[in-house]
Amino acid sequence: MSASSKFESSPGDSVRCDEIKASNVRVMVRVRPLKDKERCHKLKVVGDLQLGDQPPTPRRRQSRIPTKPGLKSPPSLSEHPDQPSLKQQGNVIGVPKQLLLTNRLFHFDAVFPADTTQSQLYHTALGNAIENNIFKGYNMTVLAYGQTGSGKTHTMYNGTSGPLQPSDGIVRRAISDLFRCQELYQADYKITIAMNCLELFNEEFRDLLSDAPDESLKMRNYGNGHGVTIEGSQNFKVHSWEHADELVHVAATRRATGSTQMNTQSSRSHAIYTFIVTMEPRDRAQEAMSAKLTMVDLAGSEQIKKSGVVGSQQKESININKDLFVLGKVVSMLAEKSTNETTSVHIPYRDSKLTEYLQDSLGGNCFTLLIACISPADSHNDESMNTLRYAERSRSIANHVKRNSVRPSNMSPADNALQLENNRLRAELNEVRKRLADNKENPGTTNLSHIEEKIRRAKEEARATRESCLNVANQVSRWRDRRAGNTKEIFRTPTVSIDPPEMQTGRNLLQELTMEGGDVLRPKLELTRELVALSNQIDQKRSELESLERSSLNKLDSLKTQIELEESKRDELEKEVSRMKHRIHLMATNLRDDKSFPQIFRSRSEGDEIPGDVEMKVISTSTWKDERLKEVEAELKRVSTENKLLKDQKIELVATKKAFSLQVDDILKQCDEVREKNVQLTKENEDLKATLAKVEERFKIQEASLGEENDCLKKRLEDLEMRGSSDTESPSSTSSSSEDRPTDVDNNVVAGDSNPSEEKDEEHSTQKETLIRLLEKAVEDNVDCADSLASSCFSMSEAPLPSNDDKEVYIDNMKEMKEDDPPCKCGVSSVFAKKEYVVFYLPKIGVTCSCGKRREDQLPPDSDPSALRSILREWQVDFLESTGIQDCVDFLHAVKQRKIQLAREMRVWRKKKGLPSMKTQSCSIAIYIWSRTCRVVLRNLAEQKAKGATKPSRPNFLDVSLFSDEASMSTIGLRSACGRRTFV
């Protein structure tokens, strides 16, 4: 059976046509959410949206079934009188109807902003439309239109399977509604639901539910609004929601999709889901109804440049765009027709298969809802603008909707079917007649290709009509055979399949009576009377059937006559064509051969006699020329109109292209910016990572040092407890152990932890002796201390090296030195210590081996004298940097804030680096020495600057006078060259 034949309302006697109403296509716009990196400045939904998320309140069952069949005016989509208005549903307060895009305001039936849920969209857009339209016998179509990636498939079929999900689109929700309504109405109607799923891919129809889904199917158009069918497509009778849903799911997965730059899962075809509902009343007084629900997910328009398609995808894209172009043209023409009803407008439905198939939905017998999907992104403004313009135009398309219902009659279903078929044939015949009449009226417009086309169509139609007639004839003869058999059998066999119901009832009654007759003896006369009455009824029915048969046969005959007539017309037309061809050929030959043709006119003007046959020739030629001229003029007119249309389209396209290229430039620029930013961010990220690693290392060190501090504190607490009594005897020893001011290292840079004073004195004297011994040995051997790790004797760098005599004096001085000796004023200093202590405690500046070799005091040219690396040794700077200290100022600040913590961190750090272990207090002293040195250097540099030095140089670190005001000078381990202590 064809997909739509049941829905073609036949203009016959028993089909209602009294309820034809105009209903404009309803248009709603859905804005999809922004994607990553997309921006939206120019699009605005105007008005508040407060949608309810509930289905409309269910109504009581009685009101669903019309008490008086078909007398209500047809409801428009989702606005049935019984249905609560949008404003009354749930908490719906209002739906925006306007949309502003780049200063242009568009008006629609509803505008759904990006945050609208699928459920909100369905209940607002369709509401109770399935029940109010389909189950009342009105056809309905829902179309999704828009550029690629704008959300059409999301809106129509967001394919899941199983129970209904919040993300499901219109198709699944509509199927659910269909079966819900079937359940509601099945007490009064026998309802069947059939469905098919088609796709139009590359200008070819395919049945997505067929065993051979790749097979291309032919479309057949019955013309004059009598519907279109896809030959060979299958209708599946579906029994439940699950069944239908499964089929739709299969179809959706078979649909052609592909990945483009605009949409990773782009539909490459137009998908058409059709559901056919037929309702046969259980009560014969009601009318039978049928309706078709079509849901179309159109493929999206796309710019090949933007979508980046090539090869076969490019061909698909061209076909999609062509279809949509024709759709736009049809919409424009329909809109023009509805605004200016007086002018006759040709609607180019046949220019594409899509529009030919959707003819009923656009300007036909159908309630139509168009959902235009757009992207809110600025980068898609031009496409969105086109979609909105198209959608706004669609609003003015008027459809003429009528109920597909059949009046109740005493005819059997077979009679009804026959009747409908007859009606359809009659309509076709009318159409053929009309065309023939048109041909007669406008012979002037006939040109060769037109005639050929008409002949082709006529042939096709004749073939189709012949087939239909044969069909009908077969049906009639089968039916006649059956009837003849039945009539014979009627009294013998009680079960005849096509008996009129009254006869069956009578026979049943008779049977009952016969059965009961055993116990209740009725008079024979009564039974005879009943029988007579029944046989009368049978006769009456038989005569009715015979007259019906006769009329059918008559109709058949008249149809045959019509066909013959049509065929003879066609023959005539063919002959006419060949005659014309012959004439044209003759004339062309004559004109070519007849050299005297121009001469004839000349001689006529001069009053010469024209030979009779030549005059005839001239007359016929000029008549033909006039005709031809008229034809050419008409053709010219048509061509110029088309040309103008094409020019307009071209201008529009050029403008669009220009806007596009501007947009593309803009996007490229943005891309560059983003790329640059990206590089910058990556760099920043790397820096941050490095800092993070440092911080993490610091953290670990701090953590470890905290542990140690804890241990240390505990130990100290124990010490303090133990020393409780001795503290009262020598209070000065407590103050001298202060961590912040490690003055207990006067005699040597090798300072111990806070030991009792006797231990300290003992240690000092040992160290003193060691030093003296070392010095004596150094004087004897004049060793190159720079290479000796065991012990070294250092003196200042830039001061003159002490002679051996000086050294002896120095040693003597050392021996005689007392704790309370006054400071030496010689201004020249030396450092005596083990090399490892020197390396640990002292900064690098100016320290020179006593042998005269300079060590570590050379600064690279142009180096910053105030930098940490110019003052301190490599490892010292490495350590400080590991704690986040970058320069002298940082360092001085850190010393002030957290010297002890730094000391602990240093201890842990050294351990980690495999350097000799030092006590925390020694670390603290070292830090103190470094900080002092840094402060002195900074101060000296500032002084140099203040005196006008443009390039201040690093001070001589061992110039004792530099440190003369430093009370804790001794802590840096300097001694005067005379061997006496400089400071106490």
Ligand SMILES: Nc1ncnc2c1ncn2[C@@H]1O[C@H](COP(=O)(O)OP(=O)(O)OP(=O)(O)O)[C@@H](O)[C@H]1O
């Ligand atoms: N309203 C929406 N909410 C959430 N996501 C959406 C919405 N509309 C579209 N999308 C998402 O945008 C993407 C593209 O949508 P969809 O495939 O439906 O576009 P389309 O118009 O059908 O494209 P095409 O014509 O190329 O098939 C999908 O990932 C989809 O999930």
